[in-house]
Amino acid sequence: MPTPSPRARPSHHLGRWVLVGAPVLALGVAFSYTAGWLAPSRLSAQRIVDALQQNAGWHPGYRRNHAKGVCVSGYFESNGAAAAYSVARVFAQGRTPVIGRLAIPGGNPAAPDDSSPVRSLALRFDLPGGEQWRTGMNNMPVFVVATPQAFYEQLLAARPDPATHKPDPARLAAFFAAHPETGPFLAWAKTTRPSASFATQSYYGLDAFYFIDAAGRKHPVRWRVAPETADHTDAPAGPPSKDDLTDDLDRRLAQGPLRWHLxxxxxxxxxxxxxxxxxxxxxxxTIDAGTLVIEHAQDQASGPCRDVNYDPTVLPHGIAISDDPLLAARASAYADSYRRRTGEEAHVPGSAPAADATKASQP
Structure with a gap:
């Protein structure tokens, strides 16, 4: 994704945002609108994915968002503390296998790791009986906007100018001025520098959900994972590399598993x-529900996350979606992104066959 000029104004807050904001804007294929099938004038997942592809460029065979990433695997060790609030079997004491993906936002698989301060962690918990819990998280505590329509407008505001290949700072400034709800995110972006380590980040689910207990009561919840890795001395020893995050992850895993608390x-x-x-x-x-343990990393082209859809509406019995309008939108946009990239893979000589479309991809 292109990075706009840091000279943008009309406020000192927007100057910092314009520097980091264009890559962050591409986060939102996960937060697009689904209700467009019957009225062409209404927003649809296809239009959102089209906008992301136009902003970041076409990279056949790759996710339209979070194109650059790495597969990880391990397990979740539940301590049983959340079982009083949810009957989901993932919260019973014991281990649940996990397939995950660490990534940066945007549709460019060759983007440098410092192009955005945002890092993402997506997880699929494989429960007994074939149930799954999928979640996509980011290292920011709030999302930029509250509605799919606002996100689409954000994408349009971030569209690169053909002459400069960068977003127009004035157009971005106008968008944020018209959307005061972006204030908490802008405050976060202003003070956050791109980390050179996935391992030192907390990752937030952002949307609200419901836990359902044994009596059928619904409990509104939000979740995050917080790292056991306490040090934040995660700057690379030498000159910055466009692949610092993967290099750091490999180095840390060579020394042992990485752990986060749910x-x-x-x-x-x-x-x-x-x-x-x-x-x-x-x-x-806040309940500490257990420990996420990441043991292995593998290239995304051949790793176990390759054809996993980290759609957060795929939930086991005992967890339910809330009324957040962003949630249903994510499922539809992920599926559209999946259809595009797997169709392209089918025409690439020597490429591995795509997985069944019901196991759609993180965009």
């Missing part, structure tokens, strides 16, 4: 479940 925050009735730009009060109770 932290589940319980919302109160008054906490919003339909707005990913708003954080819940800090005093809400």
């Amino acid at each position: 932290l589940v925050t319980l919302g109160a009735p008054e906490d919003p479940t339909n707005d990913a730009t708003r954080v819940w009060p800090a005093e809400r109770p």
Whole structure:
């Protein structure tokens, strides 16, 4: 993804955003709108994916977002603490196998790792009986906008100018001025530098969900994973490389598994479940549900995450979606992205056959 000029204004906050914002804008294929099938004038997943592809360029066979990434695998060790709030078998004491993917945003698989401060972690928990829990998380505590329509407008505002190959700072500034809900994200972006390590980041689910307990009661929740790796001395020893994140991951895994704690925050009735730009009060109770352990990394072209769809609406019994309008949109856009890239792979000589379309891809 192109990076706009850091000279943009009209405020000092926007100057920082324009530097990091264009790559971040491409996050949102995961947050696109689904209800467009019957009315051509309405927004659809296809239009969102078209916009992402136009902004980042066409890279056949790759995800339209989070194109640059690495497969990881390991397990989740539940301590049983969340079982009182959800009957999902992933929260019973014991281990659940996990297939994941660490990535940066954008549709360019050759982008340098420092092109955006955003890092993502997607996970698929493989539960007994064929159930799955899939989640896509980012290292920012809030999303940029609250609705699919606003995200689409954001993509249009970030479209590169053909002459400069960079977004127009004035157009981006106008978008943010018209969307005050972006303030919390802009504050985060202003103070965040691109990390050279996936291992030192916390990753947030962003959207709200419901846990359902044995009595059928629904508990509003948000989750994140927090690293056991306490050091943040993650700058590379030598000159920056465009692949610092993968190099660092390989180095750390050679020394042993990496661990994160799955932290589940319980919302109160008054906490919003339909707005990913708003954080819940800090005093809400948080449960440490267990430990995510990553043991191995593998190239995404041949690794186990290659044809996994990290659609967060794929949930086991005991977890349910909320009224967040971004959630249903993610499933449709992921599927559209999957159809495109696997269709392209089918025409690449020597490429591996694509997986069944029901196992669609992280865009």
